[in-house]
Amino acid sequence: MEQSLRTLLREGLRSGALGPGAKLPTERALVERLAAPRSAIRRALGVLEQEGLVVRQVGRGTFLTEAAIPPDEVAPADTSPAEIMQVRLLIEPPVAALAARVATQADLDRIAHCLDRGGQSDDHQDFETWDTRLHHAIAQAAHNGLLMSMFDVMNTARSLPIWGSLKRRTSTPERMRCYHDEHTAIVEALRDRDPESAQDAMRRHLENVADNLLGRH
Structure with a gap:
């Protein structure tokens, strides 16, 4: 047990x-x-x-x-939100492009479920849960074990207290709706099997997240 x-x-x-x-x-x-x-x-x-x-x-x-958290998956405790976003921008857009090429229908169904649940969320914590699951499901849909390992290490950094507190401070209903619209654009590109559009949509989404979190203009 x-x-x-x-x-x-x-x-x-x-x-x-x-x-x-x-x-x-x-x-x-x-x-x-x-x-x-x-x-x-x-x-x-x-x-x-x-x-x-x-x-x-x-x-x-x-x-x-x-x-x-397993020792080999722990992100450094002093990892900053800026560093997290830099790595996400390096990894996730190409992963989305690969997923658009190789995702199975089961992958797309799982991604769509996460998108729908996120769209139904009306509080920050619930939305964050489904946001995390959506991005994870997209990474899984790339069917690359090494990429998945890298993604998991990066994803643990989102569990650091500094990340969570920053997300809570910058979260608003309008921003959650905006993120949902951006998620929808990513998922539509995946469904269309359009790697370039999936990569571009993911990049635009993460750049917007970085702008909102880090106060970039």
């Missing part, structure tokens, strides 16, 4: 659904997902807590710590 829970957390970290400070599903949800008795879930959570991978807060739930 303990190993099953570790696998679940590792998959959540890789997909971007979980990061340091993220709240884990409730014990009841874990019982259903892992098909295990609640007592086994509690014992497994207790072991992870002793190892410092999670922290349990009475009345609030169980939360991941930074120690939960």
Whole structure:
């Protein structure tokens, strides 16, 4: 049971659904997902807590710590938002172009699901979750293991506290709608199997994100 829970957390970290400070599903949800008795879930959570991978807060739930990120996937703690955006601009536009060429229909369906859920989000945290999943799904659709490893390392930097606090400070309903429109343009280019348009749409989106986060003009 303990190993099953570790696998679940590792998959959540890789997909971007979980990061340091993220709240884990409730014990009841874990019982259903892992098909295990609640007592086994509690014992497994207790072991992870002793190892410092999670922290349990009475009345609030169980939360991941930074120690939960595998050592080979940890971005340097002093990575700045500017550095994160520089790397994203180097990696993600070409990845989108590759995805436009090789994505399967299942990939496109998964990407479309993330886009739709993001469009339905009306609060910052929910939108950020689906934003992260969308970008991750696009990277997965490129079907390149080495690129995916590089993307995962880069993506862990988005879990750093400085990134999250900056995103919260600069988030507005209008900006979320703008990002959703930009996401839609990327996904439409992927559906059209248009690598050049996918790359350009991703670059424009990330440049806009950088402008909004870093105050660039």
